[in-house]
Structures are given as C-alpha cells and as structure tokens.
Amino acid sequence: MTLQQVIFIILAIAVIGSALFVVTTSNLFRGALMLIVAFFGVAGFYVLLDNGLFAVAQVMIYIGAISILIIFSVMLTRGMQAMIPRNAQAGSVAIAAALLFLILLLAFGPFRLVVDLSGVPILSALFRTESARVLGGVPWQFANREVPETYIADFGRALVDLNQFLLPFLLVAFLVDAVLAGAIYIARQRKPAEVIAEREAIAKEEAEELAALQPQPTAPTLPQGAIASTADH
Amino acid sequence: MGLQNAINGIPLEWYLIVAAALFSIGLYGVLARKNAVAMLMGVELMLNSVNLNLLAFWRYLAPESAAGLAFAAFVFVVAAAETAVGLALIIAVYRSLKSVDPETLTQLKL
Numbered sequence: 001m002t003l004q005q006v007i008f009i010i011l012a013i014a015v016i017g018s019a020l021f022v023v024t025t026s027n028l029f030r031g032a033l034m035l036i037v038a039f040f041g042v043a044g045f046y047v048l049l050d051n052g053l054f055a056v057a058q059v060m061i062y063i064g065a066i067s068i069l070i071i072f073s074v075m076l077t078r079g080m081q082a083m084i085p086r087n088a089q090a091g092s093v094a095i096a097a098a099l100l101f102l103i104l105l106l107a108f109g110p111f112r113l114v115v116d117l118s119g120v121p122i123l124s125a126l127f128r129t130e131s132a133r134v135l136g137g138v139p140w141q142f143a144n145r146e147v148p149e150t151y152i153a154d155f156g157r158a159l160v161d162l163n164q165f166l167l168p169f170l171l172v173a174f175l176v177d178a179v180l181a182g183a184i185y186i187a188r189q190r191k192p193a194e195v196i197a198e199r200e201a202i203a204k205e206e207a208e209e210l211a212a213l214q215p216q217p218t219a220p221t222l223p224q225g226a227i228a229s230t231a232d233h
Numbered sequence: 234m235g236l237q238n239a240i241n242g243i244p245l246e247w248y249l250i251v252a253a254a255l256f257s258i259g260l261y262g263v264l265a266r267k268n269a270v271a272m273l274m275g276v277e278l279m280l281n282s283v284n285l286n287l288l289a290f291w292r293y294l295a296p297e298s299a300a301g302l303a304f305a306a307f308v309f310v311v312a313a314a315e316t317a318v319g320l321a322l323i324i325a326v327y328r329s330l331k332s333v334d335p336e337t338l339t340q341l342k343l
Contacts, residue, residue, distance in 0.1 A: 002242035012251045019255055019278050023262030028271055035274050038255075042281045045248065048241060049292040054284075054305060061309050066277060066316045073270050073320040077327045087336065090265035097261040104253035108246065140245070140294055147296045155306075158299030165303045172310045179314040187321035 008048060015041035026085040032071045039063050050147045053155070240292060248289035255282035269323045269333040273316060280312045 018037040025031045039062040046055035148154065158164040239245075255278055262275025284305050291301025327333050 004241040004243055008243050008247060012247070015251065016254050016258070019258040019262075022274050022278065023258055023266065023271075028268060031271065031274060035277065038278065039281065042255075042285055045251070045285055046288060048243065049248075049288050050240070050296075051288055051292065051302075054288060054302070057306075057309060058284075061313055062277070062281070066313060069316055069320050070270065070274060070277075073323055076324055077268075077270060077333045085267060085271070086265050087267045093261055093264040097257040097264075100260065101253055101257035104257070105250060108249045108253065142245075143294055143296055145296055147292065151296070151299075151302070154297075155299045155302045158303060159306075164299065168303070168307060172307055175314055176310060179317050183317045183321040186318070187324050 004048060007044070011041045011044045011048070014038075015045075024085070028074045029071070032067065032074050035070065036063055036067045039067065051151075053152050245289060245293045248285060252282040252285040252289070255279075255285065267334055267336070269326070269335055270320070272335070273319050273323070276319075277312065277316065280308055280315075284308050 015038050018034040018041070021034045022031045022038065025034070039058060043055045043058040043063075046052075046058055159169045160166055259275045259278030259280075259282060262278060263272050264275075266272050266275065287301055287305045287308065291298070291305070295301060323333055326338060330337065332338075
C-alpha cells in the first residue's frame with residue numbers, strides 16, 4: 001500500500017465521519033465546525049488529484065466564505081438550538097439514502113454491475129441503443145496522462161474563449177451580481193419605524209385572536225346545565 | 234479494480250465510492266433535518282461530492298481538457314450564490330417568524 005493510498009483512506013474516513021456527524025448531531029454549531037473538516041478533506045482529495053488550484057479554491061470559498069456564513073447563521077438563529085434534530089420522515093429517508101449509496105456502489109464501484117436497459121420498455125426508448133447499458137456498462141476511456149503543466153493557464157483561457165466557456169462564464173458572473181443584490185435586499189435591516197409598526201400589527205392581531213378564544217374556556221356548559229336543572233325544581 | 238489506470242496508486246473507483254457516500258449522506262441531511270440551516274449544510278455536502286466526481290473524472294479521463302475544471306468552477310460559484318441567498322432567506326424568515334423549521338413555513342399554503 002503506497003503512501004498516497006494511506007492518505008486517501010485517512011481523508012476518506014475523515015470526510016465521511018465528519019459528514020455523518022454533520023447530518024446527525026443536534027448541536028448545530030459543532031455540526032458547522034465538522035463541516036469545515038469535511039471541506040478540508042475534500043480539498044485534500046483535490047491535492048491527490050493533482051489539482052492544487054481547486055484545493056486552494058476549496059479552502060478559500062468553502063472554508064473561508066461558506067462555512068463562515070453557515071456559522072454566522074447558526075449563531076443568529078440560536079433560538080432553534082434546542083429543537084429535535086430530525087423530522088418524522090428521517091427513518092425512511094435514511095433507508096432511501098442507504099439504497100441510493102448501494103445502487104451507486106454496485107454500478108460505479110469495483111463491481112461495475114451492468115444493467116441492460118435495452119429490454120426495459122420505457123427506459124430503452126430514452127437511451128440510444130449503444131448507451132442502453134448505462135449502469136456500469138459504458139467503459140471509461142482512461143487517459144493515463146499527466147496533468148499538463150499549464151493547466152491553470154489553459155483553464156483561464158477556456159473561460160474567456162468565445163468557443164468554449166465565455167457564455168456560461170458571463171451568465172455565472174451575472175448570477176453572482178444578482179445574488180449580491182438579492183441577498184442584501186432579502187436580509188436588509190428595515191427601518192425601526194417599519195419594524196415597530198409591524199410588531200404592533202402582529203400584537204394587535206394576537207390580542208384579537210386571544211379575545212376570540214377567550215369566551216370558550218370561561219363559559220363551560222356545566223353551570224348552564226346546573227342552572228337549568230335548578231330551574232326544573 | 235483497474236489498478237493499471239490508477240493515479241498515485243489510487244483507482245478512480247475509490248473517488249467515486251467516497252463521492253457516492255458523501256452524496257447519500259448529504260441527501261439524508263437535506264431530507265431528514267428539521268432546521269433549514271442544517272438542510273443547507275446537507276446541500277453543501279452534496280455539491281462537494283459532485284465536485285469531487287467532476288474533478289476525479291477530469292483527472293483520470295481528460296486531464297488536458299478544461300471542461301471538467303470549468304464545470305467544477307461553475308459548481309463552486311453556484312454553491313456560493315445558493316448559500317448566500319439561502320442563508321439571507323433563512324435569516325429573514327427567522328426575524329419575522331422566530332423559527333427556521335421548514336414545517337412552520339406554511340404562510341403560502343391555501
């Protein structure tokens with residue numbers, strides 16, 4: 001077993017263990033911290049894949065920005081900490097997720113289970129005949145080449161090349177622009193007068209609801225019946 | 234197992250298995266959590282697993298092509314955008330309803 005394989009297994013255990021902790025813990029703050037561990041592990045995988053650029057990008061974007069945002073919102077919604085972490089469908093969802101993992105493992109793991117879809121009535125119509133054997137049936141064309149030295153420069157040129165990714169690049173730039181404006185608009189602090197007016201309206205509504213509910217518990221049927229029975233005498 | 238196609242001694246399948254596990258865990262997190270912030274964490278795990286798959290296929294099948302890198306970069310940007318808007322929405326909802334449980338957000342229900 002080579003050193004890289006040992007590193008891979010350690011990273012895999014760290015990533016999957018911390019991911020499991022993230023989705024099961026009831027302490028969301030610790031979950032957010034373990035999410036950082038998972039992000040770091042994925043950055044380690046990128047290093048093993050000879051892709052230093054994306055390892056650094058992963059650390060900068062996911063750990064530097066997204067994790068901080070998540071930690072901030074966990075702290076800003078502190079009142080929700082005592083909540084039950086799982087909803088009613090958690091059990092069936094766990095089975096579904098385990099089944100999904102099993103299917104992916106059988107199809108793309110070491111077993112390469114081949115499922116022939118050419119005989120299945122509806123699915124074979126969806127795929128062309130040569131790709132009807134989808135799950136594990138399509139052999140991969142391994143390149144067996146080193147990553148070129150200039151892969152970062154090539155990537156940068158491809159992003160601004162009209163024949164490659166210029167249009168998606170501009171669309172994504174527009175998306176980020178819209179997201180900046182939208183996030184600020186959604187989460188903006190409103191003027192105190194607006195907030196006070198809204199709170200007064202809510203308080204008034206609640207008072208009305210309370211007033212509407214009030215007569216029912218204070219007027220039980222028993223005294224009326226008692227009065228009626230005394231009137232009979 | 235295809236060890237003759239291994240890079241740094243690691244076959245492609247190892248990455249796929251880890252990514253599949255990460256995706257399933259993230260899916261469970263999205264569907265089973267009662268807190269909107271925790272659901273977003275599950276989405277982040279799923280996006281990470283997708284990126285891991287994209288970059289693993291880039292490395293093993295087409296290392297000289299920029300397509301794998303470009304798709305992974307777009308996933309990065311969309312993930313950041315999704316988190317920013319999602320958390321802004323969650324904070325706004327928490328401010329007005331004092332709850333981040335998706336099951337309490339029934340204002341749009343008829």
